[in-house]
Amino acid sequence: MLKSIAGYRWSYFIILPILFFFYFKIESIQYRIFTFVQYLKCNVMIGDLILRNRSYRRFDESVKISFEQLMSWIDLARLSASGRNAQPLKYILSFDSEKNKKIFSTLGWAAYLKDWDGPVAGERPSAYIVQLLDTSIGMNFFCDDGIAMQSILLGAVEEGFGGCIFRTINKPKLMELLSIPEKFQIINVIAFGKPIEKVVIEEIREGDFKYWRDEKEVHHVPKRSLEEIVLKI
Amino acid sequence: MLKSIAGYRWSYFIILPILFFFYFKIESIQYRIFTFVQYLKCNVMIGDLILRNRSYRRFDESVKISFEQLMSWIDLARLSASGRNAQPLKYILSFDSEKNKKIFSTLGWAAYLKDWDGPVAGERPSAYIVQLLDTSIGMNFFCDDGIAMQSILLGAVEEGFGGCIFRTINKPKLMELLSIPEKFQIINVIAFGKPIEKVVIEEIREGDFKYWRDEKEVHHVPKRSLEEIVLKI
Numbered sequence: 308m309l310k311s312i313a314g315y316r317w318s319y320f321i322i323l324p325i326l327f328f329f330y331f332k333i334e335s336i337q338y339r340i341f342t343f344v345q346y347l348k349c350n351v352m353i354g355d356l357i358l359r360n361r362s363y364r365r366f367d368e369s370v371k372i373s374f375e376q377l378m379s380w381i382d383l384a385r386l387s388a389s390g391r392n393a394q395p396l397k398y399i400l401s402f403d404s405e406k407n408k409k410i411f412s413t414l415g416w417a418a419y420l421k422d423w424d425g426p427v428a429g430e431r432p433s434a435y436i437v438q439l440l441d442t443s444i445g446m447n448f449f450c451d452d453g454i455a456m457q458s459i460l461l462g463a464v465e466e467g468f469g470g471c472i473f474r475t476i477n478k479p480k481l482m483e484l485l486s487i488p489e490k491f492q493i494i495n496v497i498a499f500g501k502p503i504e505k506v507v508i509e510e511i512r513e514g515d516f517k518y519w520r521d522e523k524e525v526h527h528v529p530k531r532s533l534e535e536i537v538l539k540i
Numbered sequence: 541m542l543k544s545i546a547g548y549r550w551s552y553f554i555i556l557p558i559l560f561f562f563y564f565k566i567e568s569i570q571y572r573i574f575t576f577v578q579y580l581k582c583n584v585m586i587g588d589l590i591l592r593n594r595s596y597r598r599f600d601e602s603v604k605i606s607f608e609q610l611m612s613w614i615d616l617a618r619l620s621a622s623g624r625n626a627q628p629l630k631y632i633l634s635f636d637s638e639k640n641k642k643i644f645s646t647l648g649w650a651a652y653l654k655d656w657d658g659p660v661a662g663e664r665p666s667a668y669i670v671q672l673l674d675t676s677i678g679m680n681f682f683c684d685d686g687i688a689m690q691s692i693l694l695g696a697v698e699e700g701f702g703g704c705i706f707r708t709i710n711k712p713k714l715m716e717l718l719s720i721p722e723k724f725q726i727i728n729v730i731a732f733g734k735p736i737e738k739v740v741i742e743e744i745r746e747g748d749f750k751y752w753r754d755e756k757e758v759h760h761v762p763k764r765s766l767e768e769i770v771l772k773i
Binding site: 322352353354356357358360361362378381382383385386387388390391392393394396397398399400418419439449450451452453454455456457458460461462465472474485486487491495508511516517518528529530531532533536537538540 | 555585586587589590591593594595611614615616618619620621623624625626627629630631632633651652672682683684685686687688689690691693694695698705707718719720724728741744749750751761762763764765766768769770771773
C-alpha cells in the first residue's frame with residue numbers, strides 16, 4: 308500500500324499540505340493552551356520569586372556573578388519608589404575575590420546560630436552590594452533601603468541566585484578597607500551567590516521566631532501566620 | 541487520487557500515525573521554542589513589574605479590591621525577609637467606602653504638587669493597608685517596612701492595580717478613627733486602586749528630584765542614572 312501512495316509523486320502535494328494544515332492547527336491549539344498555562348504561570352510569578360527569596364548563607368562560590376548582573380539588579384532599585392523621590396542611596400559593587408574578602412571580613416553572620424561562624428571558604432558569597440546614604444543629598448532615607456533591597460534581591464532570585472541582607476557590619480573597618488569617602492554612611496550590605504542550602508518556612512510556635520538549622524543543615528525559618536499579622540480591625 | 545487513498549480504509553492506519561508522529565514532533569520543537577521564549581519573557585517579569593510599580597495617586601474608584609486580594613498581597617509581605625526574623629509588623633485592611641473615607645481623611649498627598657489637594661471623589665483609592673509596629677514584639681523593625689511594602693505593591697501591580705506609600709499621616713487621628721490599640725504604632729499607609737493616571741520616568745536634571753505634573757496631567761518622576769548611583773569604588 309505504501310508503494311501505491313509513494314508511487315503517486317503528486318500525492319505529496321496532498322499529504323504535505325494536510326500535514327502542514329495539521330501543523331498549524333495543532334500549533335494554534337497547543338499555542339493557546341500553552342499560552343494560557345504560561346500566562347497563569349507568569350501571573351503567579353511574584354509569589355514564586357518571593358518564596359524563593361529566602362536569606363541564604365551558603366553558596367557555591369565557584370559560580371561567579373558579573374558586573375553587568377549586579378548593575379541590572381541595582382537598576383531595579385533605581386526604578387523603585389523613594390521617599391520624597393530624593394533617591395539618596397548609592398551603591399558599591401563587589402564581584403572579585405580580593406574585594407569580596409575585604410567585605411566578608413566585616414560581616415556578622417546569623418546571630419541565632421551560635422556554633423556557626425559563617426560560611427567556609429568555597430561557600431562564601433560571590434558578590435556584594437554595599438548600600439550607602441549620600442548625606443549630601445539628605446539625612447533621611449525613609450524606607451528606601453528596604454524597598455531597594457527587595458527589588459535587588461528579587462532580580463537576583465529571578466536569575467537563579469540568592470542573597471542575604473546584613474546590618475551587623477563593622478562599619479568603620481569597611482569604610483577604611485574600601486576607602487569610602489566620609490560623606491557616605493554605610494546602611495546595609497547584601498551578599499549574593501548561587502545558594503547551596505535548603506531553606507524551609509514553617510509555622511511559628513509559641514512566638515519563637517528564631518531561625519534554626521537541623522542536623523542535615525536545612526535552615527528553618529518560622530513565620531507568623533496571616534491570621535496573626537492581619538488585625539481584625 | 542483522494543478517493544484512491546480514502547478508499548483504502550486501512551490507509552488511515554498509515555496516515556494517522558504519520559500525522560500523530562508529526563504532531564508530537566512538531567509539538568516537541570514548538571514546545572521547546574515556545575518554552576524558551578516564555579522563559580525569556582518570564583525572566584524579565586520582575587523588571588516589568590517594577591517599572592509598572594509607580595506611585596499612583598488617581599484611580600478608578602469604581603473598581604473594587606477584595607479582602608482576598610489584600611490578604612494575598614499581605615501574604616507576600618509575610619513571606620518576605622524580616623530583621624532578626626522578629627516580624628513585628630502587623631496590618632489593618634480597608635476595602636469598604638466607610639472605612640476608606642476615614643483613612644483618606646488622615647493622609648497628606650503629594651507634597652510637591654502645591655495646587656493639588658489629592659484625588660477627587662471617584663478617583664480615590666479603593667483600598668488601603670495600614671502598616672503597624674506591634675511594640676509588644678519589639679521597638680525596632682529595621683528595614684522590614686520597605687521590604688514588606690515592596691512585596692505587597694508588586695503583588696498588586698501583577699494583578700493590574702497600583703498604589704502609593706504614605707508617611708504623611710495624621711497618626712493620632714487615624715489611631716482614634718480606627719480604634720487602634722495603644723500597643724501599635726502606625727508606620728505607613730499604602731493606598732491601592734486601578735490607576736487612571738500616566739506616570740513617566742525621566743532623567744533627573746541638575747539634581748532636581750521633585751516629581752511634577754504637566755498640563756495633560758501626566759505625572760513625571762525624575763530618576764538618577766545608574767552611573768550616578770553606583771560609585772566607582
